Amino acid sequence: MVFIGGAGNMAGAVIGGMVASGYPADNIVATGRDEQKLKDFCKRTGVHGSTDNLAAIEEADVVVLSVKPQGMKAMCESLAEKVSARKPLVITLAAGIPLAAYQRWLGAGVPIVRAMPNTPALVGTGVTGLYAGDGVTDEHKSVATQMADAVGIALWVEQESGIDQVIAVSGSGPAYYFQFMESMIDAAEKAGMDRADAERLTLQTALGAAKLAVAADVDVAQLKRNVMSPNGTTERAIKRFQEGGLPQLVEQAMGDCAARAAEMANELDK
Ligand SMILES: NC(=O)C1=CN([C@@H]2O[C@H](COP(=O)(O)OP(=O)(O)OC[C@H]3O[C@@H](n4cnc5c(N)ncnc54)[C@H](O)[C@@H]3O)[C@@H](O)[C@H]2O)C=CC1
Ligand SMILES: O=C(O)[C@@H]1CCC=N1
Structure with a gap:
């Protein structure tokens, strides 16, 4: 090969x-x-x-x-x-x-x-x-x-258009998670945590969440609810994500990603 x-x-x-x-x-x-x-x-x-x-x-x-x-x-x-x-x-x-x-x-x-x-x-x-x-x-x-x-x-x-959908989910997807991890590390450092500690905790949390999601027999929405106590800390954070439009933002970013793949096809020298 x-x-x-x-x-x-x-x-x-x-x-x-x-x-x-x-x-x-x-x-x-x-x-x-x-x-x-x-x-x-x-x-x-x-x-x-x-x-x-x-x-x-x-x-x-x-x-x-x-x-x-x-x-x-x-x-x-x-x-x-x-x-x-x-x-x-x-x-x-x-x-x-x-x-x-x-x-x-x-x-x-x-x-x-x-x-x-x-x-x-x-x-x-x-x-x-x-x-x-x-x-x-x-x-x-x-x-x-x-x-x-x-x-x-x-x-x-x-x-063939399915490939552009795959790009939006998994081809480019690792970068979305890296961006999220980077933002978490930056925020933790800003809040006073040592950067190396922030990195260690963020990466292990991402790994743990992904492993749990793959192993669990419930969907990710339920896994999210399992972390959220009523009127607890997670609920406050998730509310901020939702009010800030994170679900819509993710949808738009993935749409932009797939659209860029289609656009690149039109930029080719024939
Ligand atoms: N980086 C990613 O996460 C993903 C990239 N891709 C696709 O993979 C392809 C490569 O992307 P990357 O690996 O990120 O780029 P890259 O720039 O890291 O790798 C391309 C390699 O090709 C070599 N190269 C360039 N012209 C050459 C030639 N004529 N003969 C032999 N070698 C040559 C370069 O020296 C370089 O090492 C792209 O078409 C991209 O769309 C697909 C999925 C994910
Ligand atoms: O950003 C890009 O164009 C390539 C394709 C999927 C991931 N990286």
Whole structure:
């Protein structure tokens, strides 16, 4: 499996998670432009590295594309001849680029899966949304599912637009929680707590809440109520969130996120 842009944030997290879960590092090649960064990454993970994309994909059955959306067209066009001749399974991790664009850039008939992972893949707790284009076989789907399962949970969506919904929930979602944690840490420090203590308590609370929510047989609304004593401290805090419009704000932010993904598709060079 070859990852183009493999030492970057997203592919690096997927590769790190795959290797940690027991996937043989020897079967992975990461490519990149920054030789030193690639060297460090390969040393850390045990995967092979190459600064030559064309040489790296020479015999690859699976090519994972993980460069920034802005660099995707040029990168695909540089691989097109080889990819359209051999037709490996192409899995792209990019946000905001529709399958039709890859078909233009890589040539028709290449099996392409759009995957939308998230960075917690690095610790085996990722979410990957998947969408299969034309010509993707069950065997291809099982390869993509295997990659996703190795780093967390997978969800296949039936419509390509489903990927934009996945971005709004889980692709970008980790950043929402990081923002919330950052705000809690800042507030606790402002209130007089030592920053390192504030960090330790905030992170453990986030971890505990997520673990409890996953393990519990009641929904998150009930778990929230379980923390709230009538006229107690939590009720006062939650009231402030609700009066301040947090639920509406979350809905708007997620809407903006999905809208940005759709907008990015219109900004592509044809
Ligand atoms: N960061 C995230 O949380 C998520 C990112 N994605 C998608 O993943 C893709 C990569 O994003 P990041 O990892 O955040 O960016 P990044 O900038 O950290 O990684 C991209 C890597 O590609 C390398 N690169 C650039 N052009 C190249 C080329 N022609 N050949 C080989 N390597 C090349 C860069 O040196 C860099 O290491 C984007 O398309 C993004 O939409 C998807 C889900 C989540
Ligand atoms: O912010 C972005 O565009 C990428 C896609 C999902 C998460 N990060």
